[in-house]
Amino acid sequence: MAGGSSLGTTDLTILLVLMRLGDEAYGVTIAREIEETTRRPVALASVYATLDRLVERGFAVSELGEPTAERGGRAKKYFRITGRGVREVRAAKQSLVKLWKDLPQLG
Amino acid sequence: MTLRQPPPFAGRLLKRLVPTQDHDVLLGDLSEEYQRGRSTAWYLLQILAAIIVGSWRDVRTHRITAARAVITGILAQMLLLSAFSPLQNVLTGAGFMWGNKWFGLPWYWHWPYDSSLGIVMQAIWIAGEVMVGWLIVRLHRGHGVTMVLVYCCVIGALRAVGLLQIARATGSPHLLTLLYWSANGQIREWLLMIAGGYLASRPAKTT
Numbered sequence: 001m002a003g004g005s006s007l008g009t010t011d012l013t014i015l016l017v018l019m020r021l022g023d024e025a026y027g028v029t030i031a032r033e034i035e036e037t038t039r040r041p042v043a044l045a046s047v048y049a050t051l052d053r054l055v056e057r058g059f060a061v062s063e064l065g066e067p068t069a070e071r072g073g074r075a076k077k078y079f080r081i082t083g084r085g086v087r088e089v090r091a092a093k094q095s096l097v098k099l100w101k102d103l104p105q106l107g
Numbered sequence: 108m109t110l111r112q113p114p115p116f117a118g119r120l121l122k123r124l125v126p127t128q129d130h131d132v133l134l135g136d137l138s139e140e141y142q143r144g145r146s147t148a149w150y151l152l153q154i155l156a157a158i159i160v161g162s163w164r165d166v167r168t169h170r171i172t173a174a175r176a177v178i179t180g181i182l183a184q185m186l187l188l189s190a191f192s193p194l195q196n197v198l199t200g201a202g203f204m205w206g207n208k209w210f211g212l213p214w215y216w217h218w219p220y221d222s223s224l225g226i227v228m229q230a231i232w233i234a235g236e237v238m239v240g241w242l243i244v245r246l247h248r249g250h251g252v253t254m255v256l257v258y259c260c261v262i263g264a265l266r267a268v269g270l271l272q273i274a275r276a277t278g279s280p281h282l283l284t285l286l287y288w289s290a291n292g293q294i295r296e297w298l299l300m301i302a303g304g305y306l307a308s309r310p311a312k313t314t
Contacts, residue, residue, distance in 0.1 A: 027133065031136075043160065045153070045159075048133055049164055067135075068139075069110060070110065070142050071135035071136070072113075072135060072138045074131045074132065074138070075131075075135065
């Protein structure tokens with residue numbers, strides 16, 4: 001991507017969802033938010049693959065919650081965007097706004 | 108509130124086929140959604156997606172191991188091909204070549220049922236394909252069946268390219284028919300190798 005952002009579309013989508021969900025961002029809520037927004041089914045495994053990549057790159061952090069019976073005794077993993085992640089999202093937004101500007105086809 | 112239990116074999120299958128990753132958080136999410144009314148079909152499709160995504164991630168982080176698995180599979184399959192013809196000779200009762208020398212077999216060795224020879228040879232071929240998959244996974248056990256899936260993809264791609272070359276060279280108008288029949292055999296080969304790989308993989312630890 002132009003303008004100094006190294007985010008792909010999926011990475012950017014997930015980071016935006018993390019910003020929207022705040023403290024409630026974990027696999028289920030993230031996937032639901034993406035499904036509602038894009039109107040397409042989402043594989044939870046691919047969400048986690050992207051989240052792990054974002055954590056490795058320092059754009060997000062994760063933290064384990066408490067296990068529950070509903071989850072078969074397994075804990076949730078919550079994710080939060082980092083300051084570095086927010087800067088990347090801003091850079092991506094600037095790039096996209098420049099690219100979208102004044103395109104007659106988009107009205 | 109009675110909790111719906113998701114299919115237990117699906118989670119165990121995921122852990123067995125892709126053992127290099129921790130799937131507990133994902134399985135917890137799937138279980139949570141299942142409680143909220145998602146169907147069994149949805150659950151199983153999510154597990155399938157997890158197997159594919161997990162395998163892909165495994166290959167990306169272990170490229171050299173994947174290359175080694177492909178070479179292992181090719182060598183195993185070459186061994187199978189080279190053993191098939193002598194084995195057929197032995198089973199027909201004629202004998203076999205060793206270097207330049209022919210070894211005839213005694214009369215009591217001869218395979219008495221010509222009509223069932225085809226079945227026996229098919230069984231040997233099937234067992235051979237299962238062994239190829241078994242060997243690949245056994246030598247790369249820490250990766251579940253990921254490496255067998257890699258081998259299947261590479262072989263499928265090479266065969267598809269080979270078929271296209273043949274079709275172009277011969278000017279064959281029946282490329283689709285050729286691809287259809289080839290795909291049938293290829294899918295059967297893949298399933299047998301994956302079955303062999305599954306047999307060689309370690310059972311998932313129950314929690």
